[in-house]
Amino acid sequence: MNLFSIQGLTKRFDALVATNDVSLEIEREGILSIIGPNGAGKTTVFNLLTGLLKPDAGKILYKGEDITGKKPYQIIRHGIARSFQVVSLFEEMTVLDNMRVGIQRNLGLMNRMFLEASNKAATEKSLELLELVGIAPLADHGASHIPHGDRKVLDLAMSLVSEPDTLLLDEPMAGLSPVERLRITNLIRKLSETRKIILVEHDMDLVFGISDSILVLHHGAILARGTPREIAANESVQSAYLGKEAS
């Protein structure tokens, strides 16, 4: 059984068709990248898959189960998590607390009521994840006071707390320095060993270097799908990108 089985997914914003009859099978392993010009509808697909938006038509099956129309908090429990193109943090909390909020979600309700927020288990698990993504030294800083690159990384780290089987990353490299890019590239590779990664990214070197398969969206519809080699050779993909840049 495939991981995702998407049938006829459509989303309209008034006259604009942001997702246009997308049907797609996604296998369980590897890294799938979704590319496309600005406004192609990549983020909208993520929003649909995670229940933030309700599709106007179509169906989403995850591991054979129908998750269409479920809310984000329910979808998370199926093992899907995402990061955000525009970082989405708890701005008035420290980096550590940003992580703790998510870690605690895995505790039972009674524990949550009576356990101090600063409990040891949550702290250790949070620091472990911060260590993994490489921003542990910033743990006690306010989330709004750390550099943009680190905020982006924190956003990614927060999507890991639910230990997802499927991770949707929306432009994780945007605004990162070359050093950070390397670090995150390696992290994505490592994460992909134990889970599915669906990646939206404008950095073509990364996309073509890391992906097992690439999906090209254009005006909300699927333009092409294939291995990096096939996509690189695809003429309609080239014209979509070149056409965009020329205009």
Added chain:
Amino acid sequence: MNKILKDPLLWIFLIFSAYPFMPYIGSFISLGSELLLWFVFALGFNLCLGQTGLPSFGHGAFFGMGSYAAAISFLRLFNHDAFVMPILAGIVLGAAAAALLGWLIREKKGVYFAMLTVAFTQVCFGIAFRWDEVTGGEAGLSGVLRGAFFGLPMNNPIVFYYFCFLVFIVCAVIIRKISRSCFGLSLQSVRQNPLRSQYLGYNIGLYKFSVYTISGGFAGLAGALYCLLTQSAYADVLDWSKSGDVVMATLLGGGTVSFYGPILGSLIFVICKNLISSMWVHWALLYGLSFVIILSFFPTGLMGIVKKKRNLEPRLRGNAPAQEQTRREEP
């Protein structure tokens, strides 16, 4: 040990344990009791406003219902002979009403949430004001007595004061425990970024509903104590302006940035209401004006001023290198 001594709650407890013996103000013993029940009211309310970011104007209704529940159960159910049961009735009705309203509006946001709570309070006021058989209508209910509690004569104002003091200690400790728990952190996450909160697996509607119910229980408790203090219940306590009072007191004190803000705010409000009003009828003008001025210059209220002063230095230190790095080249 040092940590305990630095705990502001301890100092508040110490000060209020000596209240009846203080010069001048100590002679207004019922003012002391009113302060304490207001602390419970405002601290409980701030679980909604400060912690979860719920702008509720419904807490006056829960307070009023607690008051009526205590009066009605005393007069009708327990035949003029009970002390604890009316208080419990107040908690239960306050929480139940909050649960009902909270469930209905758990998915609403911002102004809509606020307006629906105002409407709810107005409906409750209307009912209390008209339903003569149960609430005594315009005349309200009176004749609530404070019997003995474990042999202690509650009709003695000083004894009742210490009862309120005990309730306040227990509630303050519980509320602080809640706000510092994992649950409390989750509530903060709902206020700061509901979108992200959902994506961490939180059913935020359920969290809003839970905290609203808990907070309504504290409002009901405060209302029941108020009924016992004044030995009566009137529709006035249900009026939505009462809800406005607790919102204003909490904001003025700085409930959005400090756990202790609501205590400071209600201290100022209740003292103004009781002491200054007896000297000058237009006290509300002065109170309202200072509210506007303080909140315009210090949106986080009085505790906000204190906190800012204290935090300034470490923040600057932590930030200086960060600010320089924020500008990066985009790809």
